[in-house]
Amino acid sequence: MLRVEGLTKRYKAGDHALKGVSFTVEPGQVVGLIGPSGAGKSTLIRCVNRLVDPTAGKVFLNDAEITSGAGDLRRVRRRIGMIFQEYAxxxxxxxxxxxxxxxxxxxxxxxxxxxxxxxxxxxxxxxxxxxxxxxxxxxxxxxxxxxxxxxxxGIARALEQNPELLLIDEPTASLDPKTSRQIMRLIVEICRESNLPAIINIHDVALAQMFVDRIIGLRAGEVVFDDVPSRLDNAALTAIYGEEDWAAMRKTAEDDAEDDAEATQARIERMAGLV
Amino acid sequence: MSVPRRWRRPPLLIANPVLRYSVYGGVLVYLVLAISSVEVNWTRIYEGLDRGLRFIEGFLVPDFTTRSRDIWLGMVESLTMTVTSTVAGILISIPVGIGAARNIAPMPVYAVCRALIAVSRSFQEIIIAILFVAMFGFGPLAGFLTLSFATIGFLSKLLAEDIEEIDESQAEAIRATGAGWWQVINYGVQPQVMPRLLGLSLYRLDINFRESAVIGIVGAGGIGATLNTSMDRYDYDTAGAILILIIVIVMLSEYGSSQLRKRVQ
Structure with missing residues (x-):
């Protein structure tokens, strides 16, 4: 089980990427994290395994806090499997x-x-x-x-850690539609088999709705939607992404211009902090 | 809607056209003046041609036999110097190069390693050789130290730049598994820079052999010393033989290293 409490991240450059995000993920639950580029999705999952250090807030993994500075990074990270965009x-x-x-x-x-x-x-x-x-x-x-x-x-590498949690960053960003579905299906199956909680950062809303148990919508660093996929209606999509003709645009959430600014920010900090 | 029909690329460096053209003009005037200030003494060029001709004659009928022992000893000394200094240089360059890569080294280490590289790179081999010959006397020790030192500047800098350009996501993925710093280097960085490191090392082996011939002239041993002696004696046949041997060895090592590099991509 993963519990996130009031997670906040402010980058040195001043960007307020996360503004007090809280939620709980039950064992075996697969959560899709959606939101526009720069909403803080990438930062959020990287704060959980501390590739990025949060400014404030706490993260508990199976009731043990993993955000406190004193804790051994290595011990925290090895408990959390991560699957990356472009495989890495x-x-x-x-x-x-x-x-x-x-x-x-x-x-x-x-x-x-x-x-x-x-x-x-x-x-x-x-x-x-x-x-x-x-x-x-x-x-x-x-x-x-x-x-x-x-x-x-990439999936096998993450599972080889015997993780207690899976963090998945845009797993299908560079895959064709068929392969994307196969990969999503595999991830969801594995989480069911081992009762593993997972957070999937995903741009493709339709794909997310097809596979995940729950969707969290992030906008400008805040949770604006948190419910089962079937409740994600046009009003909810407008709350997350802003005004758009959702009836017609339902399937084009794919955004190639990735969370550029956000990713670069995170990278600079990671390079500087080197942990 | 009316749109412009004329478009010019904005100037890259100097926006003000007056300033730009005066800078261009100034550079041109300087070049003309500088070139005309070089005095050309035609009689000396004529006499020099004569000497050059004698040199080429000697080169055309190289004499490998008369001084074969000196040539052999010089070659062995040069090759020994080359190999040992390249190996020593590589061994030192790897930690220095890692330390000089901004994305993986902490600031103080980075500063020290970059300073070391800057010092090594700011002096040409001959200057370093003169210094080491003055310190440790004539002979291959000075040559070995010179070439090792020069190798460090060359290899560490290029290795550091290669490390700075790695695909961060691969290293991040390794870091995310809970790997320690050395494990991130071994798994996330090393595989990405290895082919280039190998290629650069082989290339440096070439350079070190050529340099060993040059620094011999200032007393750092090797084939350069032999070459220098034969030139001093106006023994152009032997000098020609030595030059041919240098060319052959450089070409061989060039061919060998390019073959090896093809295999490790």
Whole structure:
């Protein structure tokens, strides 16, 4: 279970990305996080695993607070699996190395340096590769795979952590419609199987409605909608994205000009803070 | 709606046209004056041509045998200097390069590493060689130190720039798994910069061999010293032989490194 209380983030440049966001995600619940570019979606999920440090507010994972500064970052991050936009696999490493990198928070540097992972980790990695249907690609380089296959590796890497929570950032942004659905279906199935809570940051409203259990709409750093997908009507969409002919535009929430400003901001801070 | 029919690209550097054209004019005037200030002494050029001709003659009939022992010793010394200094240089360059990459190194480390690189890069090899020869005497030790030092400036700078240009998202994904700093370097950064690091190292091996011939002239040992001696003796046949050998070795190493680089992409 994930509990977020009054999460606030103000970037050094002055952008107020999050303004006291609160919500709770039950075990096994898949939450779709929607909102216009720059609404703070990317910042929100990065505050949860502290790739970005929140300015104020608290995050509890299974009733243990994970935002307090003193806590060991490594211990916090390894409990939370993250799946990225554009996969973010290490292109020149093999599929297996990418999956095993999910164990980096648990093994020592030298073990990981010589790729001598414990037998249990390797066994689990092979199981996961089998689960996402990539067993025969284990020793291929990640850049030899197709988009859908790469995202499956990304999913396996996140699950290899034995996470208590999945954070998923635009999982389908660079996939075709069919592959997008397959990936979403896989993610939702896995969360059901292991009773894993998940937050999916997603631009494609129609796709989100099709798969998730609950939708949170973010606008300018504030929650303006939080309900089951069927309640997301035109009025709610207007509240989130602003005035638009939603009846006609229902399916074109795809926004290629990504959360540019927001992502850049977050990156600058991450580079400066280096944690 | 009426729209303009004329469009010009806005000037890139200097917006004010008067200032712009006066700067252009000033540069032109300076160039004309500067070139005309170079004195050309035609009689000396004529005499020099004669000497050049003798040199080319020697080059055309290279003498590998008379001083074969000196040439051999010089070559071995140069190659030893090249290999050892390149290896030492690479070993030092990797930590310095990591430290000089703004996106992964903390500020104080960054400043120190950048300063080291700046010092190494601001002096040409010959100047460093003169300094080391003065400090440690004639011979290959000075050459080894010179080339190692120059390698650090070259490799660390380019490695640091490569690290700064990595795809951040790959490193972020590794960081998000709970990896420690060294693990992020090993998994998230190293695979992205490895091919270029290897290519640059091989390229530096080439450069170091060529430089070893040059710094020999100021007393840092190697084939350069042999070449210098033969020139002083007006022994152009031997000098020609040495130059040919240098060309052959440089071409061989160039070919070898390009083959290797193709394999590691």
């Amino acid at each position: 696999l290490v292109e020149r490493l093999t599929v297996m190395e990418n999956v095993l990198s999910g164990r980096l928070g648990y093994v020592s540097f030298w073990r990981s340096f010589f790729r001598r992972f414990p037998a249990g980790d390797i066994e689990q990695a092979f199981r996961l590769l089998d689960r996402v249907g990539l067993t025969e690609h284990a020793d291929k380089r990640a850049d030899a795979l197709s988009g859908g296959q790469r995202q499956r590796v």
